[in-house]
Amino acid sequence: MFWVLFLVVACAAAVTACARLCLAATATAATDFAAPAEATATERGLSLPEAAFLTGGPARVADLTLLSMHHHRMLLLAHTGWATVVDPAGRDDLECSVIRAIGSGGQARTAAVRTATAAAGAVRGVADRLVAAGLAVPDATRTSLATAVRTVRGATLLVLALGAVSLLMPDQEQSVRMHIVAWFALPLVLSLGCLLVARIEVGANTRWASPTGLWLLGTLAPRPVGDHDGADVEFLTAVALHGAHAVADPDLRAALTSTDSGHETSV
Structure with missing residues (x-):
């Protein structure tokens, strides 16, 4: 009957993790996004970097x-x-x-430049403006939900591990093994069901854009910036909304997605 102790631990882990996720989801739903009216949002418009942040976060802004x-x-x-x-x-x-990230030598690994640019104060400024306007999800909210989801995943793995250990114990009768499977199925179903609900419901709340930001992305095209011509705007808008996958040139796409390794990246 030693497996009963494992069952208690598994149930406690599953219930605690799922409760934490529910609390995080509830807190997110109760978050008062300072959402502007639709007319105000339309009048404000989006720049290309802002659109990139709402669709892909700091890394997308760096790519753009x-x-x-x-x-x-x-x-x-x-x-x-x-x-x-x-x-x-x-x-x-x-x-x-970007220029500061490359350094005085004038050349650096693209992956390192992307990472440094994404963490730069200029990108944080874009994020702060969007959060203040009610168009982006605050970082604390997104982090809390992501951590809760990871906790449920960890609890699921723990339930599986403890169940496997219980089944592999020596001198177990067949009837006892059936009881072990039946009892461990309860916390496993709970944690897997919680993950499924999180994927369907909570996932939408962990995106970079708030509901108002998503609405604005769906109804308003990003504005041209500076001396961009029509072709530039079309190309850069596609990158802002879809990332490196929107780059048709395989060499340029490889340049953007190259890893920060010591060898050259081939196409």
């Missing part, structure tokens, strides 16, 4: 900035995974962040 600079011949993105500065005069804070 790198591709925009490459498109305007301010930066060379090689398919080998290196970024080289061509014009060091950044036109805004985001581009200046």
Whole structure:
């Protein structure tokens, strides 16, 4: 009957993790996003970096900035995974962040530049403006939900592990094994069901955009910025909304998605 202790631990872990997820989801649903009226949101509009953040977070903003600079011949993105500065005069804070990330040598690994740019103050400024406008989910809310989901996943693995150990104990009769399977199925169903609900319901709340931000993305095209022509806007808008997958050129896509390794990345 030693397996009963394992069952108690498994049940406690599953119930605690699921309760934590429910509390986090409830707190998220109760969050008072400072959502502007639809007319106000439409009048405000979205810049390309803002649209990129709402669809993919800081990493998407970094991708957009790198591709925009490459498109305007301010930066060379090689398919080998290196970024080289061509014009060091950044036109805004985001581009200046890229140049600073590359450093005085004028060349750096693209993956390292992407990481540094995504963590830069200019990208945090974009996030803060969107959160203040009620268009983005606060970082604390998103982190709380993600942590709760990971806790439920961990509890599910723990239930499986304890159930397996209980079944593998020596001198177990067949009837006892059937009881073990039946009893451990209860916390397993609970945790798996909670994960399924989280995937369907909670997942929508952990995206970068708030409900108002999602609405604005779906009804309003990002505005042209600076000296972008029509082709630039179409290309960069696709990148902002869909990321590197929207880049048709395989070499350029490889340049953007290259890993920060010591060897060259091939297409």
